[in-house]
């Protein structure tokens with residue numbers, strides 16, 4: 576029972592390989608998984624919803640606008656209530672729709688709405704597979720974090736030969752087992768990350784903000800997920816897409832961010848990369864502020880809660896490792912050391928954010944790891960590499976602490 580208790584949402588696309596998906600359902604259930612199916616219109620030309628329902632033991636879903644379907648579970652819940660989404664067969668058309676973000680039927684809408692990990696098993700004619708458009712879509716999907724199994728080489732329905740045959744059900748089952756078996760340095764850990772700026776309202780249309788792009792925090796979320804962690808990313812407003820396989824909670828203000836962070840505890844590791852606004856307007860206006868005579872309004876500011884310090888000072892449910900970031904324009908190490916003790920963090924990742932450094936909004940970062948055991952300066956690396964190294968280091972720290 577390698578998949579005991581696992582919930583699979585199986586999206587069946589319209590190709591001759593759809594008949595193999597029925598066998599896939601059976602194999603998954605044999606291993607303890609529950610399977611819920613969505614059939615595209617094309618899939619229903621090859622297999623029936625009744626067959627999928629009979630083999631899966633659950634109603635098969637076909638229509639975005641079906642009142643009964645929506646009353647039963649609803650397409651957004653369908654996109655959430657699973658551990659993994661599997662698209663098999665993933666036709667050229669379905670892959671193109673996924674890569675382009677289309678949502679014109681139940682399958683594509685659920686695929687766009689889901690934040691769950693996705694595995695696709697492509698199946699199509701060899702020329703369609705080799706076409707530049709499909710290969711471009713494949714590259715987009717893999718860079719979005721979508722996992723791919725197959726296709727295999729072999730004889731095709733059209734008496735052609737080459738890559739394009741859907742992987743066999745047992746190969747797809749093996750790929751699913753690999754994806755759902757926690758592995759990696761942070762397997763079984765919950766990592767909480769804050770990222771991005773916060774917006775502090777002045778009135779309903781204006782706010783105070785800062786130049787943080789959120790890139791470093793998002794990169795850490797991705798790296799932690801790749802290291803097998805369950806990741807919750809509490810993000811202020813950014814222009815970045817949600818990383819695949821990460822639970823993203825979107826917030827606006829510092830106070831919302833603190834509330835969201837407290838709600839996600841307990842966590843094993845807390846990484847606070849957000850550029851939280853230090854101050855907010857004491858009482859934001861309920862209506863848009865109008866110009867009044869020649870005198871500009873004065874904004875009275877009050878201090879925001881310090882999210883990192885609040886969490887690091889907790890006596891219950893304090894993450895075993897609390898990591899802060901220090902954005903400094905001068906005396907980088909000295910200020911970071913002060914923050915380490917003042918905020919009671921275990922590690923401060925200090926970086927120089929002076930305008931010349933290009934860190935704010937840029938792709939590279941030069942960081943210093945400041946902790947009780949000293950200071951370690953890393954070479955200039957892109958933010959993805961900083962993220963991977965940091966995750967590796969934190970995984971090692973938490974392992975050695977435990978023993």
Ligand code: CTP
Pocket residue numbers: 769829847848849850851852853879880881882883884898899900901902903914
């Ligand atoms: N931080 C936080 N909540 C705040 C302010 C900061 O969680 N209200 C966190 C940041 O996410 C970061 C660390 O604290 O991990 C350092 O933030 P920084 O702005 O550099 O520190 P400040 O405490 O604001 O100090 P200063 O502005 O004096 O440099």
